[in-house]
Amino acid sequence: MGKRDLAEDVLQEAFVRIWNSAAQYDANLSAPMTWMISITRNKAIDQLRKHHEEPLTDEQAHALFDQAPSAQEQLESLRDSHALQRCLDTLETMQRQSIITAYFHGASHGDLTTQLAAPLGTVKSWIRRGMERLRRCLES
Amino acid sequence: MNYQQPELRRALAADYAIGLMPLTARRRFENLLLDDPSLRRELAQWQESLVGLTSSLEPQVVPERVWHAIVARIDPQELHIPAKRPFWNWLRVTALACSLVVAGILGVIYTRDTATFNATLVASNQQPALAVQAYERYLKVEPLALASVEPGRSLELWAIPADGVPVSLGVIPNDGKGRVDLSERQRTLIGTPTTLAITLEPQGGSPSGKPTGPVLYQGKLASL
Numbered sequence: 001m002g003k004r005d006l007a008e009d010v011l012q013e014a015f016v017r018i019w020n021s022a023a024q025y026d027a028n029l030s031a032p033m034t035w036m037i038s039i040t041r042n043k044a045i046d047q048l049r050k051h052h053e054e055p056l057t058d059e060q061a062h063a064l065f066d067q068a069p070s071a072q073e074q075l076e077s078l079r080d081s082h083a084l085q086r087c088l089d090t091l092e093t094m095q096r097q098s099i100i101t102a103y104f105h106g107a108s109h110g111d112l113t114t115q116l117a118a119p120l121g122t123v124k125s126w127i128r129r130g131m132e133r134l135r136r137c138l139e140s
Numbered sequence: 141m142n143y144q145q146p147e148l149r150r151a152l153a154a155d156y157a158i159g160l161m162p163l164t165a166r167r168r169f170e171n172l173l174l175d176d177p178s179l180r181r182e183l184a185q186w187q188e189s190l191v192g193l194t195s196s197l198e199p200q201v202v203p204e205r206v207w208h209a210i211v212a213r214i215d216p217q218e219l220h221i222p223a224k225r226p227f228w229n230w231l232r233v234t235a236l237a238c239s240l241v242v243a244g245i246l247g248v249i250y251t252r253d254t255a256t257f258n259a260t261l262v263a264s265n266q267q268p269a270l271a272v273q274a275y276e277r278y279l280k281v282e283p284l285a286l287a288s289v290e291p292g293r294s295l296e297l298w299a300i301p302a303d304g305v306p307v308s309l310g311v312i313p314n315d316g317k318g319r320v321d322l323s324e325r326q327r328t329l330i331g332t333p334t335t336l337a338i339t340l341e342p343q344g345g346s347p348s349g350k351p352t353g354p355v356l357y358q359g360k361l362a363s364l
Contacts, residue, residue: 008206015210022231029184032234034191038157042166045159084192102158103193109160131154131186138189 001044010047014040045106087137095130098123143172143179150182157186255280258364259336261357263287269357270316270338272297274330279309283316287356289340295356296345299326300335311345312338334361 001007017039025035088096098116101107107115112123143149155161156169173180257274269287273280281297289295295314298306307329310320322330339346340353 007200008203011202012206012210012213016213019214023229025231026180026184027234029180030188031191032231034184034187037191037194038187041159046163049163084189099158100193102160103190106159108162110162112160127155127158127160128151131151131158135186135189 001047006047007044010040010044013047014043017043041106048106049108083138084134087134090137091130091133092126094118095126095133098126099130099134102127143176149179153179153182154186157183157190254364256364257330257361259359259361260284261336261338261359263357272336272359272361274361277322277327279320279322281312281316281318281320286316289314292343293353294341294343294345295338296341296351298337298339298351299329299361300337301329302333306337306351308346308349309336311341330361335359336361 001010014036018036021039025032029035030038088100091099094116098112101115102112105111109120109123109127112118112127113120116123118126143152152169156166161169173183255273255275259272259274260268261270261272263269263285268284271282271284273282279297293314294311295316296311297309297320299309300306307326309322309326312318312320335358337351337355337358339351339355341351342353346352
């Protein structure tokens, strides 16, 4: 989130949401943690997008761009320990980077075209092919 | 858009799972999810695939005030509209069951604990009468040479901490063999310098919460 107080707001919203919609959780679909993480991420994305609607200052835009490698680094720290990481390694660099940047920074397609300096069609195809390959690798 | 096309459905679910969709598209997709179980399955698969990414994140400590704020928002709803909200919906039951399982496992681990303290209780003639071993959550009492107890009387075990005020640990069987479960408060006494004593009390133990009969056996609790 970039700012601690924003992260705390998101956490609070997420927990209240989790509590109130507990009845909608379906154990046949996903693990409780996955479900809770999905809710929390959606709250975080809402919060990020809210701030995106206000135009970014140059500094903020720069900070946003700067964060991309750190997500990559975080990932590398756990490399080899999971099937997911192993499968991510099989992706082409830009496929992997676009998925990870979107996942960790709540970037939309539009944000990605700026951050990765590529046309929308290219970004969409990186994501789509990357996700398909990831899925096949995880299922194998 | 034709939402029945499998490739499109899969791609949309992937976009949603990554978090790529703008707000309006997200709301539209969430509406589709409501009436479409197979789309929910598709999405759940993506979410399960990606959730491993979060394992690389460092856990952060959440400040107390955030928890308080969360509880404050959750609690009043229970107080104001208790009838409308099924409290025992199954997620909470599951959460409770999980805690019980964890508690159970912890219990098993704790009871496997070896004894940490022991005491030999002696009679007034200094003859060892009982051995007491203190485990994490209970005391094990073994008779060594115990005088028989007259009918209508019970043996009650006391902890006498440094301040001298006896705290009842409970009644032990008259044959001296048994196990005394310790409450939270009783457990805290075990780690401190404590003398154990057994008094003769009316059946079922002292009615006043203080020893009323003679001290039959006593001994200091020592660390093993």
